[in-house]
Amino acid sequence: MPCLQLTVLGSGTSMGVPTLGCHCAVCESADPHDKRMRPSVLLSYGGHNVVIDTTPDFRCQALRAHIDRLDAVIFTHGHADHIMGLDDIRPYNLKQKTVIPIYAAPETLSRLRRQFSYIFEEGQPGSTLPLIELREIDGPFDLFGLKVIPIAAMHGAQPVLGFRFGNAAYLTDFSTVPESSKALLRSLDDFILDALRYVPHPTHSNVDQSLALVEELKPKRAWFTHICHDLGHAQTNARLPENVRLSYDGLEIEVRA
Ligand SMILES: [Zn+2]
Ligand SMILES: [Zn+2]
Ligand SMILES: [Zn+2]
Secondary structure (H helix, E strand, O other): OOEEEEEEEEOEOOOOEOOOOOOOOOOOOOOHHHOEOOOEEEEEEOOEEEEEOOOOOHHHHHHHOOOOOOOEEEOOOOOHHHHOOHHHHHHHHHHHOOOEEEEEOHHHHHHHHHHOHHHHOOOOOOOOOOOEEEEEOOOOEEEOOEEEEEEEEEEOOEEEEEEEEOOEEEEOOOOEOOHHHHHHHOOOOEEEEEOOOOOOOOOOOOHHHHHHHHHHHOOOEEEEEOEOOOOOHHHHHHHOOOOEEEOOOOOEEEEEO
8 A cells, every 4th residue: 555644734723822812821831732733734645745725824834844846735615724825835836837736625616716816817917826726526536546535524504524545534623424424434543633622612523522433433543633722732632542642733644545
């Protein structure tokens, strides 16, 4: 099986951690694991780099992870914390002299067309725009030899997509997972999933709900993401089962793909 390296580019919730103006123990923690950029992962395999979501921190994340080329972007959904870094893919267009394919569900593509309308309009002469090609996700697809399986879930009242690739899956920003999707999340080695905080939230899974899903689906390892400042890295890990950890920015996982 070819090897794929997954890198967590950001493990934080929409506001990031530290959160602006907050002086709680986690926001003021000296532990680098408590510094969380907005949620995204990088998939590197066969010389290709694919990111899931382009967060408002995308530029800093790409610098930190030394992303020297970008071959595709997959979007989970259209919320600001997952898409607002899209403009920053331009240097890769210029360096690679290529259009970058963007994969997303139809409603997310519509959001991108609205949010980034300037990309799709007549440009000002001399201005640099992201060069992208929108590709609608309507089922499993091949991406440079990797089979990517979309996993439909609900994020409050709005649909969201998670993705499975080989023995790993990434599912952020969900509150419920339908049975048909659970069937696609069995026999995982690594499951990276939303766990915002302890307190219930209308559109996000919390620690107890995510632990219950892990217990049901039985991945070998689970990694929580989209984490807010309620959860300190060391203190939370000390309370979690051994096969469940908080992810952190820079975490690297080898995936059998
Ligand atoms: Zn989010
Ligand atoms: Zn705080
Ligand atoms: Zn969201």
